[in-house]
Amino acid sequence: MRPMTMLEMNHVTFGYKRSVNVLEDFSLSLESGAVYGLLGKNGTGKSTLLYLLSGLLRAQQGSVFFKGKDVRRRLPETLGDLFLLPEELVLPNVTLKQYAKMYAPFYPYFSYEQFFRLLAELDIDDAAKLHSFSMGQRKKAYICFAIATNVSLLLLDEPTNGLDIPSKSQFRKLIASNMTDERTIIISTHQVRDLDSLLDHLLIIDGKHLLLNDSITHITERLCFDELRSGEQMDEPIVSTPSLGGYRVISRNTSGRETVIDLETFFNAVLDNREQIINALKD
Amino acid sequence: MEKTLSFSLQRTWWLLRLNGRLSKAWEVYWWLAMVGLALCLAAFRKQDEMQTLCLMVAGLTIFYRLFFFYYGLKFQTNASYLNLPVSKLERFVSQLMLTLVLGAVYACLLVLFFVGARNVFALISPEYDPLGIGDMFQWWATVFTELILPNDLYNSMGGYFLALGCLTTFWLALVCLFPRMLAFWVFMACLYLWADLRIWLIVHTNVFDFFKANEWCAVCMHLALTAFFLWFAYRRFGRITLKKQI
Numbered sequence: 001m002r003p004m005t006m007l008e009m010n011h012v013t014f015g016y017k018r019s020v021n022v023l024e025d026f027s028l029s030l031e032s033g034a035v036y037g038l039l040g041k042n043g044t045g046k047s048t049l050l051y052l053l054s055g056l057l058r059a060q061q062g063s064v065f066f067k068g069k070d071v072r073r074r075l076p077e078t079l080g081d082l083f084l085l086p087e088e089l090v091l092p093n094v095t096l097k098q099y100a101k102m103y104a105p106f107y108p109y110f111s112y113e114q115f116f117r118l119l120a121e122l123d124i125d126d127a128a129k130l131h132s133f134s135m136g137q138r139k140k141a142y143i144c145f146a147i148a149t150n151v152s153l154l155l156l157d158e159p160t161n162g163l164d165i166p167s168k169s170q171f172r173k174l175i176a177s178n179m180t181d182e183r184t185i186i187i188s189t190h191q192v193r194d195l196d197s198l199l200d201h202l203l204i205i206d207g208k209h210l211l212l213n214d215s216i217t218h219i220t221e222r223l224c225f226d227e228l229r230s231g232e233q234m235d236e237p238i239v240s241t242p243s244l245g246g247y248r249v250i251s252r253n254t255s256g257r258e259t260v261i262d263l264e265t266f267f268n269a270v271l272d273n274r275e276q277i278i279n280a281l282k283d
Numbered sequence: 284m285e286k287t288l289s290f291s292l293q294r295t296w297w298l299l300r301l302n303g304r305l306s307k308a309w310e311v312y313w314w315l316a317m318v319g320l321a322l323c324l325a326a327f328r329k330q331d332e333m334q335t336l337c338l339m340v341a342g343l344t345i346f347y348r349l350f351f352f353y354y355g356l357k358f359q360t361n362a363s364y365l366n367l368p369v370s371k372l373e374r375f376v377s378q379l380m381l382t383l384v385l386g387a388v389y390a391c392l393l394v395l396f397f398v399g400a401r402n403v404f405a406l407i408s409p410e411y412d413p414l415g416i417g418d419m420f421q422w423w424a425t426v427f428t429e430l431i432l433p434n435d436l437y438n439s440m441g442g443y444f445l446a447l448g449c450l451t452t453f454w455l456a457l458v459c460l461f462p463r464m465l466a467f468w469v470f471m472a473c474l475y476l477w478a479d480l481r482i483w484l485i486v487h488t489n490v491f492d493f494f495k496a497n498e499w500c501a502v503c504m505h506l507a508l509t510a511f512f513l514w515f516a517y518r519r520f521g522r523i524t525l526k527k528q529i
Contacts, residue, residue, distance in 0.1 A: 054366055076294060080368035090361040092304065102304055105297045106368050142363075 006032045006153060006184045007053060012062035014052060022048045024208040026062070032152065033181040034215075037199035038188040039267050044206050046188040047087065050155045053186070054084040066153060080108055082153040083146045087161060089138055096126040096141055100148075107149040115148035122170055135162040143171065147178045154185045160194040172198045192263035199263075204270050212270050214281060216261055222281050224253045225262040238276050239269040252280050294369045299377040301367075 009028040015021040022045040030036060040046045051057040052064055055071035055078070064071045069078050094102070096119060104110040119126050122140045130138060139162050146154055160168050175185060175198055186203075189195055202219065204212040223238070229246040239250040248265045270277050369377075 051362070054362075056362055056365055074371070076290075076368040076370050076373075078368075079366055082366075084362055084366050086362040089363070094304070098304075102301050103367075106294065 004032045006030055006067060008065045009053070010063050010065075012052060012059040012064065014048065014057065014059045021208055023052070023059075023205075026208070026210060028203070028210060028213065030184055030186070032184050033179075034184060034201045035175065035179060035199050036184070036186045036201045036203055037192070037195055037263075038186055038203045038205070039190070039192060039263075040188075040205040041271070042190060045208070046190075046205065047157050049205065050084060050157050050186065050188055053153075054082055054155055055079070056084070080106065081151050082155065083107075083149050083151045084155040085142060085146050085157060085159060087157040089142055091130045091138060091142070093129050093131040095129055096124070099130065100145065103145070104149075107151065109150035111148050111150060114150070115144055118144035118147060118174065121174070122167070136164055136167055139163060140167060140170070143174065147174065152183055154183065156185065156187045158189055158191075159187060160189060160191055168194050192267055196261065196263040202263075202266075204267060206271060211274055212278070219266070219281065220253070220259060220261055222253055223259075223266075223277075224251050224255075224257055225249075225259045225265065226251070227262075238280055239265065239273055241265055241268065250277075291370070291373055295373040295377050298367065298369050298373060299380055302377055 007028070007030040009026060012023055012026045013021055014023045014026075026049075038046050038049065048057065052059055053066070053071065055064070055066075055074050058072050066078055066082060069075060071078060092099070092102075100110075100112060100115055104112065104115075116126060119141065122144065124133075124137060124141050124144070130141070133141065139159065143156075143159060146156070160171060163171060172195070175187075179185065187195060187199070199216060201215045202212060203210065226249045227243065227246060228249055232246070237249045237251045240247050242248075248262055250262075250265060250269055253259075266277075
């Protein structure tokens with residue numbers, strides 16, 4: 001079955017000041033049942049893109065449609081089917097139980113059972129007040145809430161910021177185990193190593209434009225990711241960057257070999273050698 | 284149609300409940316800040332040692348409470364709050380209801396407190412009140428009933444609530460216009476200007492005599508003003524963005 005188009009962004013131009021555009025003639029189409037990684041350097045418009053997709057910001061030109069409805073209209077049925085997890089959380093000083101009681105009624109598919117189960121999995125006390133939590137705990141609690149809303153579109157802005165190492169792994173498990181064919185998750189991050197095993201699609205943006213929009217499967221079909229020791233050689237690598245004790249190399253996949261994507265090297269390669277990477281993916 | 288309306292009413296109720304929960308703390312603080320301002324006004328107009336002390340306390344109260352006010356507003360410009368699945372109208376209605384209800388309750392409590400305190404001290408013989416606290420309450424009660432709230436309208440309960448509604452709607456409009464702190468300062472400045480304007484009007488014109496004699500004119504004027512601010516606030520509500528936050 002062909003995945004359904006969930007989000008469509010057509011020729012969007014947006015800037016906080018009239019003279020400076022953050023995004024320019026930006027088009028994007030996202031399908032359901034995928035975890036998208038939104039990668040980009042600081043200040044390239046990742047958060048802005050998420051806010052535009054959620055309807056919190058309005059494009060100066062172009063349109064954004066979620067399940068065929070214009071997000072700028074901010075219809076309750078549209079907003080009830082998407083959830084944005086902002087990078088900075090402002091939460092009231094209430095317990096998680098109270099928080100759920102206050103906010104959950106707005107989300108028609110919210111599951112209390114799932115929420116409290118996720119909290120238990122992450123060892124978060126639902127009777128403690130939110131202000132007594134550390135930043136990481138608050139973020140984890142909020143992520144649980146976001147998942148328990150069971151919305152079709154989850155927009156996560158730097159979700160792993162502030163999480164410790166075990167929590168990052170818990171986060172990956174949480175997302176993976178709660179992914180469905182009807183759901184789309186967009187995770188904006190600049191910490192690519194936190195999410196490399198989770199993503200199945202990459203969106204890389206830089207300075208107003210979309211540099212790359214491709215699935216991990218397609219990327220690994222076309223490219224090989226290897227780590228060579230010092231002195232080892234490879235024929236015609238596209239990118240070769242030094243690492244501890246050797247080199248990280250991206251080359252064309254001519255042999256049909258399966259390798260695991262090295263997101264950090266790939267991201268840098270797209271920024272620095274875009275033409276070569278794009279050509280290799282097209283061939 | 285009925286189903287849509289029922290969902291809409293439900294959402295408005297949930298939002299009202301949520302806003303009540305979030306606003307409870309900071310709205311109390313805001314009204315306390317207003318008391319502070321009233322004390323400041325009183326102290327400026329009658330300088331003596333006790334009132335200078337009150338001025339300091341009031342000033343401190345304002346600045347201390349401002350923090351909480353700022354904190355409260357942070358909720359309302361936060362992405363997760365703004366992206367709650369409610370329509371603009373539902374958001375506006377619930378905000379307005381809450382502001383009016385809380386405003387009316389707190390303002391009544393304040394007036395009752397000052398008038399009550401004045402009456403209690405009036406029972407005490409001056410020899411047991413060497414600091415003149417009774418006089419002070421008398422002064423503050425006057426400030427509340429005459430300076431901040433128009434005394435001609437205050438005399439009739441309907442007029443009083445209209446004035447209060449007008450004031451709170453004005454406040455609401457300002458919050459929509461100027462997110463965060465600016466709204467507070469603009470509002471305070473307007474309040475102060477309004478108080479001074481009233482004094483000027485009383486001294487130099489007979490406009491209040493006119494309204495006193497024609498109460499319906501005053502009521503209509505306030506209704507029109509309230510409607511204007513309602514319309515203005517409604518228009519602004521859809522345009523709140525997170526520009527400054529991202």
